[in-house]
Amino acid sequence: MTEHFEPEIVAFCCHYCAYGAADLAGSMRLNYPANVKIVKLPCTGKVDIIYLLKAFEDGADGAYVAGCLEGNCHFIDGNIKAKRRVARAKKLLDEIGIGGERLEMFNMSASMGPRFAEVAREMTERVRGLGPSPLRK
Amino acid sequence: MIIAEQKPIQEIKAMIAGYQKVLIVGCDTCVTICMAGGRKEVGIIASCLRMALQIDRKKPQLIEDCIQRQCEWEFVDTLKDKVDGVDAILSSACGVGVQALAERFPNKPVYPALNTTFMGMPNEHGLWVENCRGCGNCGLGRFGGICPIARCSKGLLNGPCGGSQNGKCEVSKEMDCGWQLIYGRLKTLNQLDQLEDILLPKDWSTDRDKGQRKMFRGDVYYEQTV
Incomplete structure (x- = not known):
């Protein structure tokens, strides 16, 4: 069954980096899985734990937060805050029984179009391997 | 102020698993400041519980609310209408708040979502210490x-x-x-x-x-x- 499973993945992308990288990936005609649905944020510092939980509650099989490279946040340390929140949300997902490995934090710059596509593929493969979210079974 | 921390989700889940309609009540005072049981944390607890229970094929109705102080009757009394329609209450407050709800609503089971830890203060952001x-x-x-x-x-x-x-x-x-x-x-x-x-x-x-x-x-x- 998992062979044909197409996961739904939500990517919370920072306007200043990952969203730009996604745009660049498109301009470069790079393929990345259509499973990834992007939510644009002004900064990953805007990510709240409830956003991540709601993504799963509303049916996502996986989610990731993509922020600026560490030290390069447009708002100084929004990406560091996001990293900590992602870590706590992973623990909560483990406790719930969904599994923290379905959530991840990535860092990239706006010029890293190929990396954006790579991350999208990496997460899609990871979640495809994990199978559907326990909530959808 | 009173410092508290959230109980593990599975422990909370086990307490409310048998109920169809549960009111989750936060407290806007001490436990909000120590980021354990305020309005925002009630949302997180509710979301976690909904998912944890859904995995067990259960879909209870979880109603979220938060009052200014769970340790004062005038605030507790504002919950009366909501409490009337639920099977149980999950209090996201310190032990004083849990007991205030239990005393005011004697016919409803009240469960704690937090462990009340000590009286103290945030020495740094995210670090609480007992001082009294x-x-x-x-x-x-x-x-x-x-x-x-x-x-x-x-x-x-x-x-x-x-x-x-x-x-x-x-x-x-x-x-x-x-x-x-x-x-x-x-x-x-x-x-x-x-x-x-x-x-x-x-x-x-x-x-x-x-x-x-x-x-x-x-x-x-x-x-x-x-």
């Missing part, structure tokens, strides 16, 4: 404003024990020796001579050894007539 044990007989004036009851692991009153090493307590290398702090503070204040007075065993009758403590003040106490 509520012994009922404050001696902070004798100790340079640093409490040996709460901050010395043994609660010693006449100086440190032999476990004080380089300013740290033998219980943990992370823990300051309370008596080292007291000595440093009294030295700064030029009040080291205070340490020459030997204190007799503390009168613990004001502590909780005699059971639940009550405080009465005649000038503000009005016997309820209704």
Whole structure:
């Protein structure tokens, strides 16, 4: 069954980096899985734990937060805050029984179009391997 | 303020698993400041519970609410209409709040979502420390404003024990020796001579050894007539 499973993945992308990288990936005609649905944020510092939980509650099989490279946040340390929140949300997902490995934090710059596509593929493969979210079974 | 932390989701889930409609009530005072049980945390707890229960094929209705203070009747009473329609209440407040809800709504089971840990303060953002044990007989004036009851692991009153090493307590290398702090503070204040007075065993009758403590003040106490 998992062979044909197409996961739904939500990517919370920072306007200043990952969203730009996604745009660049498109301009470069790079393929990345259509499973990834992007939510644009002004900064990953805007990510709240409830956003991540709601993504799963509303049916996502996986989610990731993509922020600026560490030290390069447009708002100084929004990406560091996001990293900590992602870590706590992973623990909560483990406790719930969904599994923290379905959530991840990535860092990239706006010029890293190929990396954006790579991350999208990496997460899609990871979640495809994990199978559907326990909530959808 | 009262410091608390959220219970593990599975523990909370086990408490409310048998109910169809549960009201989750947060408290906007102490537990909001220590980021354990305020409006925002109620949302997180509810979301986690919905998912955890859905995995068990259960879909209870979880109603989220938050009141200013769960330890005062006037705020607790505002919940009455909502409480009437639910099977159980999950209180995301300190133990005082949980008990206030239980007393006000005697026909509804009330469960705690938090573990109430201690009285303290946020020393840094995200780091809370216990500074008061509520012994009922404050001696902070004798100790340079640093409490040996709460901050010395043994609660010693006449100086440190032999476990004080380089300013740290033998219980943990992370823990300051309370008596080292007291000595440093009294030295700064030029009040080291205070340490020459030997204190007799503390009168613990004001502590909780005699059971639940009550405080009465005649000038503000009005016997309820209704």
